[in-house]
Amino acid sequence: MSENTILLKMQNITKRFPGVLANDHVDIECQKGQVLGLLGENGAGKTTLMNILYGLFQPDQGQIFVDGKEVVIKSPSEAINCGIGMVHQHFKLVDTLTVIENVILGIPTNKAVLDFGPAKEKLKKLCEEYELYVDPDAVVWRLPVGQQQWVEILKALYRDCKVLVLDEPTAVLTPSESDQLCRAIRRITAQGRSVVFISHKLREVIEITDKVTVIRDGKVIGTVDTKEATQAKLAEMMVGRPVTIERKARLKQPKQTPVLVMKGVNAFDDRGVQALKDFTLTVHAGEIVGVAGVDGNGQRELAECITGLRKTSSGSITIKDTPVTGVISDPSFVGFIPEDRQKTGLVLDFTVAENLLIKDYTKEPYVKKGILQYPAIKKHATELIKKYNVKAPSGDVKVKTLSGGNQQKVVIARELDAQPVLDVASHPTRGLDLGAVASVHDILLRERERGAAVLFISAELQEVMALSDRIIVLYSGQIMGDLDGETASQSTIGQLMLGQRMEAKHE
Template sequence: MAAEIPPLVSMRGITKRFLGVKANDAIDFDVRPGEVHTLLGENGAGKSTLMNVLCGLYQPDGGNIEIEGELRRFRTPRDAITAGIGMVHQHFMLVPAQTVWENMVLGLDALPQVLPRKDIIRRIEEISERYALRVDPLAPVWQLSIGEQQRVALLKALYRQARILVLDEPTAVLIPQEIQSLFATIRQMRGEGHGIVFISHKLDEVLTVSDRISILRKGKKIGTFAAAGVTKEKLAEMMVGRQVFFNSAPPTTERGPVFLAVRDLVVRGERGNIAVQGISLELRQKEIFGLAGVAGNGQLELCEAMVGLRGSESGDVLVQGRAMGNASPRAFLDRGVAYIPEDRKGTGLVPSMNIRENVVLRKYWKKPFARGRWFIDWEVVAGHTGRLVERFGVITPGLGIPIRALSGGNLQKLMLARELSDNPKAIIAVQPTWGLDVGATEYVRERLLEQRDRGAAVFLVSEDLEELLALSDRLAVIHQGRIMGITEDPRALSEEDLGLLMAGTPLADVLRGREERGDAPLPGPLRDPGTFFAEDGAAQKKAFRAEGKEGRAPWA
């Protein structure tokens, strides 16, 4: 009888403590040759800690690791790389100013003084061709798209002959076509005997690509299951300990008047480039207007201009028909515009400040928080903060701790509590569920729907197409700072259609492709960007422009 092939990786009884708290509590986890083993869990469940132990970033307080049956101890990440472990992080660990081939060899041992550039490039091209990860070895990383950068990160692990690959949220920034290409590469690597650890919150993708699934909750392993035998509803319930609902939100039945409009807006990016190229949009009360696009196509600059954080070159933002020019963020706030930025710890919250200070950050000068001209009534602030923390379910040991100690889900809940507590009239929400588990994601989506139903205008910017199609009443697609099209019925679009638009395919070609495939015509067809203001056609747009010179819009 042939001996059983040992797992590529076997982690037994892994325990890791931080300040006395067990982030990993005696966890067993293994990866076999030729399988995709997915690691699932809420934010803070212990997934990242476990993988950081495997990759040599953390030293375990208990347990051991075996690689192909041999007991190993990784004191540094280099030890793990030498043992054949490669990790592709959600935020790619690449040097933007260097070329693809230079990034490949960074940190490698025993490199000659003069690098054999031709040999390195030839090796990159061989791996690229073998796994369909095509990329220009001579291109600087900063010139590559997000999808191409991910290919470089994968190539880097394969170049270093990794047999065990840890993929952390690998589809978070990819369009559907890139996701399918990535899955094809994963299947090929699995077929060649690689062991792959897949970490994702997207349960449909998990069930598509996985062989086995292990679930962590609060630092402990709940169990390991064959992917073929579970549903996403069951996985979500095991992750969070309760039932989670995945139904799409019903579209709004009655849209209100336009509250915020963007007219021919041109905005520069950080490098002086034109990031937003003449965009026009209108946000109506009682609706969620979604914006789809690959990261770095002008979404950030557009949203910052819409809330006064970034000036514009030309064009304007109008709030209730009033031209705001390059008004300050406080001016937008005073007119009822709330902002939920993508960067929670950099733009949205101040990590060194405590919870009370962060909650009152945008209104400490107003009554009842202000006491006279120079003082803050901290007793009032504490009472207000406590009520919000309870109402929004923020889990924290106290109101006086710095917010950097909170998990990602609790940070997002705290920011929602601050921004939504005053019942804003418009909400600009950028990636509001990015990096959150299914439970926290469900919570955030429910709060946005509540705001819409209350009468707010919600502008939802996301790279999660499932989220956009589930929540949006109208949907636009952005590419290289231009709007590619808009639909009044997002659910009539396929993810393939959206992916093509996100990649820059002209609207006419997308519609032609639908016709050739025999797809049903869109009931609310994608419209050319020039007709965004058209309920009654060009006449309304002309009137808007004419009235806009006076700082008033025709609906004001």
């Protein structure tokens, strides 16, 4: 659709939080049928701008126009009435309700007893139209995260939005789900709707958007036509200097002592399906073992078994010759960056300083005679905020007020600063901007040099290849191949990820 009408315009938007200017005179606009990419480092102000559009925050200044008319949006329900739909960076579904209940939640009705029949019909049509299939009667928490994402999108489409905001929708998707989403976005815009697409994955931004607005420190740096953009150019606009994710030269560590030793481990997932099958792996001190694979092939259960959060049904796991028998809480033993930072990594209502301390709260100098020592706690937080480059006005703010990427940095800082013998990093760069990804890679390489054993789980092939000394490929709970990180090729790993076992020969 090539109608030249501007469907969404946000003009001169300014929003200040205590100590932070999150949006500084921001202008964006999006035409009918267009996909606008919003790009920027963690904490640049992307989510804030979209939360203003969705009525969750009031701007200090600025105007919003939808379809040429100025609108004042005071709440999400007003946003929905204006035709705005939003899928949040962290999902807002009610886990214990079914898909259809979530979809119609909040839609006013004058009936005393809900009749799901017509709603289900309408949902089914939408599923078919956009090829995003979900079972209306499934309970949300049991759905894989990709399908939860479809529910969020279908929910917005059900309300017939004109503008759909997707805040980092692909951070949690597998590559094939991301492709599916791209196809759905094309169908959505073909009908004259507009999409605002936020992502840190430049390849996707280039593939799916028509134009891109780059934000840095709350200000618009520029808007470019995607046709004229390259990944390198966007990265540079975003960070202010060139950045790439490449394999760095490293000292070959002589094979050192085994740290993590897993033998014949079997384990089940939450649904009772076998998630790890006869899993045998050794990770040595001073070694980064990358776990490649499409998400959902046992990665989560692997990390949970190692850290004692999940029981194995058979086999043995030892860390430095100590068998894992329960949850490991000694921060100098195992550092664990869990895949879901909001549910298991952080206590959102605690401050940054408190979150940085969670594992050490019984120790001096933070506690003396049973009393928390706030000056010491604050000092510790200030140091870590600086060292790990967390964008936060101070350690006293609640962790939930940080941007997604900066929340992740808090987890990393807490988990790795005690210098554990084993680091288990599960998707540690998910949702991080390119500059931050590079700095997490540097941190993990430093951990390796320090002599930590590092298990690095990621669905991003490029970074597994950039970082690992050895790469194991996980498929359906089994190791399909164990490759040398220096020589492994993308095509071999790709084949193994799809479940094709390696030939007997070596690479």
